[in-house]
Amino acid sequence: MPLLEARSLARSFGSTRALADLTLEIDAGEIVALMGANGAGKSTFVKIVSGVLAADAGRVAFKGRPYAPRTPAEAAAAGVVTVHQSTDLVGIPGLSVADALLLNRFVDRRSPFFVSHRSVRREAEAMLREAGITLDVERDFADLAAADRQLVAIARALAHRAELLILDEPTASLAAGESQRLYATLHALRRRGLAILYISHRMADLETLADRVVVLRGGRAVADYARPVDFDAAIETMIGRPLASARPDARRLTHEPVLELVGARLLPGRRAFDLTVHRGEVVAITGVLGAGKSRLLSALFGAARLAGGTMRLAGRPYRPASPREAIDAGVAMAGEDRHRSSLMPPGWPGESIAATISLPHLARWYPSGLVTAGKETARATAAIARLGIRAGGPAASVWTLSGGNQQKVVLARWEAEPGTLLLLDEPFQGIDVGARRDLIAAIRSQAARATLIATSDPEEAIEVADRVLVLEQHTLRDAHAQEQAA
Amino acid sequence: MRTADRGGAATPTATAPASGSGERLRTFLRIGAVPILLAAMLVGFSLAQPAFIDLANLMSILQAVSVVAILGVGVTVTLAVGGFDLSIGAVAASSVMAASYCMVVWGLSAPATVVLVLALGAAVGLANALLIVRLKVPDLLATLAMMFLLSGLQLIPTAGRSISAGLILPDGSTAAGAYDPLFLRIGRASLAGVVPLPVLVMAAIAVVLHVLTERTRIGRLLFATGGNELATRLAGGATERLRTLAYAISGTLASLGGIVVAARVGRGDVSSGASLLMDSVAAALIGFAVLGRRRPNVLGTVVGAVFVGVLLNGLTMLNAPYYTQDFVKGAVLVGALALTYGITRGRG
Numbered sequence: 147m148p149l150l151e152a153r154s155l156a157r158s159f160g161s162t163r164a165l166a167d168l169t170l171e172i173d174a175g176e177i178v179a180l181m182g183a184n185g186a187g188k189s190t191f192v193k194i195v196s197g198v199l200a201a202d203a204g205r206v207a208f209k210g211r212p213y214a215p216r217t218p219a220e221a222a223a224a225g226v227v228t229v230h231q232s233t234d235l236v237g238i239p240g241l242s243v244a245d246a247l248l249l250n251r252f253v254d255r256r257s258p259f260f261v262s263h264r265s266v267r268r269e270a271e272a273m274l275r276e277a278g279i280t281l282d283v284e285r286d287f288a289d290l291a292a293a294d295r296q297l298v299a300i301a302r303a304l305a306h307r308a309e310l311l312i313l314d315e316p317t318a319s320l321a322a323g324e325s326q327r328l329y330a331t332l333h334a335l336r337r338r339g340l341a342i343l344y345i346s347h348r349m350a351d352l353e354t355l356a357d358r359v360v361v362l363r364g365g366r367a368v369a370d371y372a373r374p375v376d377f378d379a380a381i382e383t384m385i386g387r388p389l390a391s392a393r394p395d396a397r398r399l400t401h402e403p404v405l406e407l408v409g410a411r412l413l414p415g416r417r418a419f420d421l422t423v424h425r426g427e428v429v430a431i432t433g434v435l436g437a438g439k440s441r442l443l444s445a446l447f448g449a450a451r452l453a454g455g456t457m458r459l460a461g462r463p464y465r466p467a468s469p470r471e472a473i474d475a476g477v478a479m480a481g482e483d484r485h486r487s488s489l490m491p492p493g494w495p496g497e498s499i500a501a502t503i504s505l506p507h508l509a510r511w512y513p514s515g516l517v518t519a520g521k522e523t524a525r526a527t528a529a530i531a532r533l534g535i536r537a538g539g540p541a542a543s544v545w546t547l548s549g550g551n552q553q554k555v556v557l558a559r560w561e562a563e564p565g566t567l568l569l570l571d572e573p574f575q576g577i578d579v580g581a582r583r584d585l586i587a588a589i590r591s592q593a594a595r596a597t598l599i600a601t602s603d604p605e606e607a608i609e610v611a612d613r614v615l616v617l618e619q620h621t622l623r624d625a626h627a628q629e630q631a632a
Numbered sequence: 633m634r635t636a637d638r639g640g641a642a643t644p645t646a647t648a649p650a651s652g653s654g655e656r657l658r659t660f661l662r663i664g665a666v667p668i669l670l671a672a673m674l675v676g677f678s679l680a681q682p683a684f685i686d687l688a689n690l691m692s693i694l695q696a697v698s699v700v701a702i703l704g705v706g707v708t709v710t711l712a713v714g715g716f717d718l719s720i721g722a723v724a725a726s727s728v729m730a731a732s733y734c735m736v737v738w739g740l741s742a743p744a745t746v747v748l749v750l751a752l753g754a755a756v757g758l759a760n761a762l763l764i765v766r767l768k769v770p771d772l773l774a775t776l777a778m779m780f781l782l783s784g785l786q787l788i789p790t791a792g793r794s795i796s797a798g799l800i801l802p803d804g805s806t807a808a809g810a811y812d813p814l815f816l817r818i819g820r821a822s823l824a825g826v827v828p829l830p831v832l833v834m835a836a837i838a839v840v841l842h843v844l845t846e847r848t849r850i851g852r853l854l855f856a857t858g859g860n861e862l863a864t865r866l867a868g869g870a871t872e873r874l875r876t877l878a879y880a881i882s883g884t885l886a887s888l889g890g891i892v893v894a895a896r897v898g899r900g901d902v903s904s905g906a907s908l909l910m911d912s913v914a915a916a917l918i919g920f921a922v923l924g925r926r927r928p929n930v931l932g933t934v935v936g937a938v939f940v941g942v943l944l945n946g947l948t949m950l951n952a953p954y955y956t957q958d959f960v961k962g963a964v965l966v967g968a969l970a971l972t973y974g975i976t977r978g979r980g
Contacts, residue, residue: 474868487862490863491860495846496859497859505852505863505864505869516847516849
């Protein structure tokens with residue numbers, strides 16, 4: 147008898163069928179990876195199983211009994227716990243790891259009214275031991291790395307006596323080394339008989355973890371691969387076209403430098419490094435979280451200062467004091483985490499695709515100051531066609547788009563005006579393989595500018611770039627700078 | 633603070649398109665509720681009390697709400713940049729005192745007084761911006777502090793006395809000046825004897841600020857700053873200057889409101905402007921519900937002010953006692969907020 151059994155699940159949002167007749171089984175002690183392009187129905191399925199949404203049709207059985215949780219709390223009580231992508235909400239900055247672990251108990255009155263520091267510490271340590279996680283419970287939650295936050299979230303989930311753990315893109319914000327710790331914990335949990343439903347776009351995750359891969363497309367489970375998983379076949383099933391059709395093209399490099407950094411220091415006291423990026427070149431900078439990738443890009447964009455060294459842009463000294471100055475000099479940056487760094491909140495003015503694209507260009511496009519729809523609508527319509535953005539139209543809200551299409555809009559913003567240097571910070575975060583290939587093709591199709599991409603995923607770096615550099619401890623590891631033949 | 637309560641918005645869940653009659657009713661309610669209620673009140677009150685629908689009475693309603701609407705528009709602009717200006721009531725009250733002091737004590741003419749008082753309002757706005765933008769004081773705290781400062785400051789020059797002709801100053805001398813009749817016309821004149829000047833001022837402010845916030849580059853950037861300040865800065869927007877501009881606009885509009893009050897009352901009362909802050913904030917918040925925008929908007933604010941004005945005037949004509957007024961305002965605000973955030977939100 148499977149632990150969780152979903153039969154013919156369906157759920158529609160208006161005229162959109164997010165799930166259409168989905169059937170899926172998960173056994174105890176296995177890690178099932180759910181693959182699917184954005185809009186395939188992954189998150190809808192997770193929401194139904196975790197009690198956030200109700201299904202329109204079909205049924206779910208858990209441990210052989212009918213299962214239809216109405217709230218996440220009911221799901222957790224039954225033994226199904228979900229750990230979400232964003233773990234900022236797991237704990238409270240300023241409070242300790244122990245407090246974060248016991249937060250639920252403080253709230254649901256299971257703990258005594260008076261709690262001593264020692265008893266909290268003891269219980270928290272027991273919870274971590276139970277989950278097989280080593281972490282100092284006295285540390286401030288704010289100081290934890292993203293991976294440690296994930297571990298805290300998992301430990302808390304396990305304390306609910308979870309039998310099915312759902313992980314929604316847990317490694318989206320982790321660097322390669324950090325992921326290893328998460329993998330080790332998950333393997334240990336599986337040995338203890340826990341079932342894990344794992345949602346991720348990262349091949350490295352799936353290769354290491356998945357016992358079985360279920361591919362969703364159009365709200366159905368279209369294929370089921372057991373170990374050893376043929377990932378190329380799985381990806382082709384998922385995106386519905388052969389992989390080879392979108393491989394990045396080979397490129398011919400010019401030797402005209404666009405950006406030259408000499409003796410640059412990201413932080414005082416760190417080793418200085420040089421960096422040159424040529425016209426038409428795509429350079430990726432990889433490295434773990436906190437290695438200084440974002441800081442480097444921010445300095446190039448005038449949002450932070452270099453601690454030392456000089457910058458030249460197209461041969462001229464370059465020292466931007468603000469993003470505005472950088473933009474005026476022809477430098478553009480799409481920041482990490484597009485929701486935070488690029489988009490307006492839903493329901494707020496400026497959430498449309500056209501307004502998202504026009505924001506940095508308002509002064510140039512509307513010199514009179516009066517904003518009329520004409521110009522930005524025309525530009526947005528052109529971008530939608532050129533980048534293959536799947537949207538209702540230029541006036542549609544960016545929040546109706548999938549992650550990949552949102553990222554295309556952000557790219558379109560910075561391609562709307564010609565520039566000399568484009569900086570992209572983690573541009574492939576939380577988007578599916580199909581959209582990633584489209585983006586890579588779009589990025590590589592521009593030969594007039596130089597592109598510098600920061601990513602913590604080495605595979606992405608190799609896939610997109612002509613040249614991959616590694617940033618370590620705020621300095622470039624130049625010995626390993628590799629020329630890639632592509 | 634607007635970005636804070638929109639934290640949940642970070643999840644990329646697409647809004648489900650409207651479907652079914654329930655969804656359609658909700659959309660209808662969301663967009664039409666306030667205008668429909670306003671129309672229903674107009675009809676209801678005029679049936680119950682035919683004098684209500686007199687042109688003169690309608691104009692007196694508009695005149696009564698004009699100051700609240702002008703201040704509310706200022707609040708709306710600060711809400712648009714993600715801030716909040718609690719000092720507007722105190723700015724308006726100080727402006728009443730300042731205008732009176734200019735004319736009664738210094739003997740200034742109407743134009744000089746108006747210019748000076750507007751400059752005072754703008755200066756207070758800039759001071760707020762200095763605290764908020766440069767010193768990073770949270771906007772509620774900065775403007776609250778400014779409110780206390782001004783409520784006290786306006787009492788000092790006259791040692792706490794109200795200002796009218798023949799005022800005895802703290803040093804024992806008697807003020808020689810008086811209100812300029814030209815100044816009084818700001819509050820008392822009317823176009824063709826029908827439309828009071830304050831109503832025209834309100835309409836002009838509404839149109840100008842509506843165009844500024846909804847149709848111009850600056851408006852787009854003001855809202856962008858309030859929606860996502862980081863994204864706006866990374867798109868090259870001068871967010872600090874935009875927020876400064878918003879507080880300067882809010883301060884200037886508040887002093888304009890004070891000028892209208894002074895011109896209508898014709899003296900500098902120490903107690904004037906007591907309820908202006910609450911009423912104008914309420915108008916701005918009710919404005920969220922108008923047309924179902926769920927965000928600050930200038931026209932909504934003006935309609936919100938008129939809505940409350942019509943309701944209070946109608947109830948007064950039906951002999952509802954004066955002490956029920958605040959209760960009625962509160963009930964309207966609660967209803968509007970429930971409508972904005974709760975009833976029409978939909979599920980999923």
